Amino acid sequence: MKKPRLHGFGPVAGLLLLCIAGTLLNPEFATLDNAMNVLTRTAFIGIIAVGMCFVIISGGIDLSVGSMAALVAGAEILVMNALGQAGWSGVPAVAAGMGFALLLGAALGLAHGLLITRGRIEPFIVTLGTLGVYRAYLTYFSNGGAITLENSLADAYGPVFYGSLLGVPVPVWVFGLVALVGGVILNRTVYGRHVQAIGSNEQVARYAAVDVDRTKVLTYMLLGACVGIATVLYVPRLGSASPTTGLLWELEAIAAVIVGGTALKGGAGSITGTVVGAVLLSVISNILNLTSLISVYLNAAVQGFVIVAVAFLQRRKR
């Protein structure tokens, strides 16, 4: 099959063009430090986008991931602070908090999955509802202000975001690992094939004895766990969660998946494309910050034009 290879090249071509443009506009763009900055800040959205890729391929959608990240971040900080006050020392308290965040993410994903399969409610509606619910609870826990991690704990937690291994920041390693594992699960396991089968035709998948409900629930749990991982990396950056945390992350994650060549109606898609899509989106704003060519009022327009242009490059043959 030659066609898919060709259109899969679209986002990569878009990214390459952007990088060339960025380097011409400001040579600082091509430095290793800047590349690491961009990859590190992409990690949050990128990790969520990997999970989102599974959900979209299965024919679903999750609008709540930004709010979920905010709520998980707030709850994680509250748990860590409580453990710290109970006399736990830094590292165990942080480790317990991180574990809690991952479990909470997966549990919220499980709730979505059950509401969608057993409750037979459209995923759009379920997650539109929880989008409001999660953010409201975070706002309630924080009294509208910020939930802040205590200083001693923040010091113990810092390396999870600020540390690096072989010159590459930890979040970038985790992002790479999540993408790799995601790619293997999607392309090399029975579960991955079932996800694609359900997305391309749910009825046929059912007749082929695929446990559709179980697969769907697992998909939403996988996305919830990805949100948990992203949050675990996000919290040590600023050590706080506020009602503006994770605002519009859902749209960025969905955009990364679609720009990366996955069809919004489900059935087929690629993790590599998703990763490229996520990097591409953050490269745009990076380039805009590194130059003052374009009026700041038009930043969002530039991003919009690039998204549409890349989508055009990788459009499918009917």
Add this chain to the structure above:
Amino acid sequence: MTSATRRLLIASAVLALGAPAAALAQQQVNLGVSIPAATHSFTAGIVWWANEAKKELEKAHKDLKVTIKTAANAGEQANQLQDLVSANKINALVVFPFESAALTKPVAQVKAKGVYVTVVDRGLTDTSAQDAYVAGDNTAFGKVPAEYLAKALDGKGNIVALRGIATTLDNERMDAFNSVIKNHPGIKLLDAKYGNWNRDDAYKVMQDYLTRFKQIDAVWAADDDMAVGVLKAIDQAKRNDIKIVFGGAGAKGMVKTLIDGKDPRIQANVSYSPKFMYDAIKMTAEARLKGEKLPPNTIIPSVLITKENAKDFYFPSSPF
């Protein structure tokens, strides 16, 4: 119902509405407060200070009743204004409008019912819909840091700035900042990009400034939340050319840092406290209890906060 009885009912209803309103103005004040819900730390401060004012004033004055309503958007706020008039029978209103244009008509309708209206912070597009206006000083919010930075840098150096969200209020601040910097040819404003009054966005913008500019002497972060993100980005890049990070608004975390002298880059701040909500409620209630009017415009000044006077701006129990 015959038309005669209907007419009688309407007449008595008009009497019932009209008579107490006149009497109430002298002794009893039923004050409604309509404010945005606590969705970020500044509005959380607004809600907190409104409740402080209610607690204090209701204790001090027997003839005063304060009803506070919070709204999540302009439409909800318009509905609440109607409820305050029809269900709570208010005769004075302190309103912090969500949006200037959208709330002008609803507030005008409240005023038309004989309610005394004080508008806070965001001015209405038609000022005849209000009796009094209380606001923070956005010009000083931009001017004070510009003057401080110009002096601290001795008239020369490189500054980068962050902006909030594209609004008239943000433009006022930026224009005021620019008008001062213009008089100091040695100072260069390298760039000013939007950080959306948000820690995460400010962190990203600052990272890119650091990549782009090799020598930065001071940062005007223009907001204490954005200053948090800016400081983290500078720390991560291990840059020590930046001598001053100037936030804004006087959030309690930053004021505390200033008092403790914990960060040498945090040397000063400018006040823009949600406490003006408290001031507006207090001024309106006390004036109405005496049957007096407020001056048409009250500007709560934005002043320079330094280590010396920081204690007066530190409210540890407020969420802001």
